[in-house]
Amino acid sequence: MTTRHTLKFWLNDQPIELDRLPATQTLLDYLRLTQVLRGTKEGCAEGDCGACTVLVGRLEGDQLKYESVNACIRFVGSLDGCHVVTIEHLKGKNGALHPIQQAMVTHHGSQCGFCTPGFVMSLYAMWMSELEPDVATIERYLQGNLCRCTGYEPIIKAALAICEHGKLHEDYLIAEQDQIVQNLSALQNDQMLAIESEAEKLFAPATLDQFASIYARNPEATIVAGATDVGLWVTKFMRDISPVIFTSRLKDFRKIEVSDTAITVDGGASYTDMLAVIDEHLPQLSQFWRRIGGEQVRNMGTVGGNIANGSPIGDTPPPLIALGATITLRKGDERRTLELEKYFITYGKQDRVAGEIVEQIHIPLPDEDQLFACYKISKRRDEDISALCGAFSAKIDDGRISDIRIAFGGMAGTPKRASHVEAALKGAPWSERSIADAKQLFEQDFEPLSDWRASATYRMAAAQNLLERFYLEHADENAISLDDLHQAATLEALS
Numbered sequence: 001m002t003t004r005h006t007l008k009f010w011l012n013d014q015p016i017e018l019d020r021l022p023a024t025q026t027l028l029d030y031l032r033l034t035q036v037l038r039g040t041k042e043g044c045a046e047g048d049c050g051a052c053t054v055l056v057g058r059l060e061g062d063q064l065k066y067e068s069v070n071a072c073i074r075f076v077g078s079l080d081g082c083h084v085v086t087i088e089h090l091k092g093k094n095g096a097l098h099p100i101q102q103a104m105v106t107h108h109g110s111q112c113g114f115c116t117p118g119f120v121m122s123l124y125a126m127w128m129s130e131l132e133p134d135v136a137t138i139e140r141y142l143q144g145n146l147c148r149c150t151g152y153e154p155i156i157k158a159a160l161a162i163c164e165h166g167k168l169h170e171d172y173l174i175a176e177q178d179q180i181v182q183n184l185s186a187l188q189n190d191q192m193l194a195i196e197s198e199a200e201k202l203f204a205p206a207t208l209d210q211f212a213s214i215y216a217r218n219p220e221a222t223i224v225a226g227a228t229d230v231g232l233w234v235t236k237f238m239r240d241i242s243p244v245i246f247t248s249r250l251k252d253f254r255k256i257e258v259s260d261t262a263i264t265v266d267g268g269a270s271y272t273d274m275l276a277v278i279d280e281h282l283p284q285l286s287q288f289w290r291r292i293g294g295e296q297v298r299n300m301g302t303v304g305g306n307i308a309n310g311s312p313i314g315d316t317p318p319p320l321i322a323l324g325a326t327i328t329l330r331k332g333d334e335r336r337t338l339e340l341e342k343y344f345i346t347y348g349k350q351d352r353v354a355g356e357i358v359e360q361i362h363i364p365l366p367d368e369d370q371l372f373a374c375y376k377i378s379k380r381r382d383e384d385i386s387a388l389c390g391a392f393s394a395k396i397d398d399g400r401i402s403d404i405r406i407a408f409g410g411m412a413g414t415p416k417r418a419s420h421v422e423a424a425l426k427g428a429p430w431s432e433r434s435i436a437d438a439k440q441l442f443e444q445d446f447e448p449l450s451d452w453r454a455s456a457t458y459r460m461a462a463a464q465n466l467l468e469r470f471y472l473e474h475a476d477e478n479a480i481s482l483d484d485l486h487q488a489a490t491l492e493a494l495s
Helices: 027-034 099-106 116-129 135-141 152-160 177-185 208-217 230-235 271-281 283-289 295-300 303-308 317-322 419-425 432-439 456-474 482-494
Strands: 007-011 014-018 053-060 063-070 083-085 192-196 201-204 222-224 244-246 256-258 262-266 326-331 334-339 344-346 357-364 370-377 388-397 400-409
Touching: 007 177, 053 116, 053 177, 063 083, 063 116, 063 177, 063 295, 083 177, 099 116, 099 152, 116 135, 116 152, 116 295, 135 152, 208 244, 208 326, 208 357, 256 271, 262 271, 262 303, 271 283, 271 295, 283 370, 303 317, 303 357, 317 370, 317 388, 317 400, 370 456, 388 456, 400 419, 419 432, 432 456
Parallel strands: 007 083, 201 244, 222 244
Antiparallel strands: 007 014, 053 063, 053 083, 192 201, 256 262, 262 357, 326 334, 326 357, 370 388, 388 400
16 A cells, blocks of 8 residues: 555645645635635534535546535545635636626625625535526525525525526536546545644545555544534534544445345445435435535535434434444454444444444335334424434334334434334334324333423423324324224124
């Protein structure tokens, strides 16, 4: 394994080479303080407001893909081989405004202007993939952008009118795509990137085997995948996370494979990478998946990272546990597989030894007759952390519950199954009475806490009501109604 010590990427139309770099250097600080590109703004420093939105382009095979990201929590160390595009690089013909900027002006989409560069960059990402977006599509791309003075209506009108002000094929990133691909292709290699100083170390392996090897040798290192969690350790808690291992160069750590019975997801696959597979094979999660963060967060965050960090309010563990998912953990060349629910031991503690990575997640596909749903409860519909998240999977045979799995996040120190509720329901009639009786057993399974997101009382009531909602949404001709139960009981008494 050969090693190089210079990080290389393109910033707008300029090549960048760095042989000295703090492991915790954010892209936002680099742009504003080092490159003096101050159109990219700092609002929240936690990936919530979108004022820092830029585009990051990377090669997928011979194709160039751009995604919007939050520069405030994206580390420079993750950019090797990429193309970073900021608001300063946008331009129209003969020095005129870019079509997106002109649309914003025409439709009065900006007042104070602080949030405007971020909105423009999010719409830029949309425009390159959705030439004629509907309002729902626009709203999805703007989930991660906050505006507190203009309001969204004129911004949506501007988004609908972009093509009135210019043609996509004339845009720089499209017209010069071949040259950009050549520039980035020249930066691709299989060398380990390592930049070390007396105080800090950062590594960016090029292959999964390199990743497993370097982490086994440096088990104290912090793994940074999407940085949607780790980024806040730096910007909010000023934590020293060195040495750091960035996974962004690992093209062989983002695979998603689908068989007749399961989906196998590499730990480095992002929420966005998963979306098409979710829509096709787990459509019950389609709306839920689009409520995980905003567009920028979904582009950066990884499923494996969401599991590895072990948060009790992580969005992906409850539905995956309800489906019976397993994970493969790897240290060096050694691997082991365990049920996802057993990975979470207690708050802040997971069944993962030092130097071990979450290599893959294996998700069983529901049977055709399997009932499955997941619900997220939060203060805001979009881009908010869950107060609680409940997932339900059930099989009904001849009007009775033959199997059921119920998992919650936000109700305990870890994602956790409702074992007493499941036991009461298994074998019971698929009926309102069964659900009403089982609801009372949630108090034996969970002792939720009160915090600023929700009170313990609210969480308990919401969890109970979600079970009822699951039943009401899936009750059909096979369900047994209360009238049927009363009639059966009456006939039994008379016999």
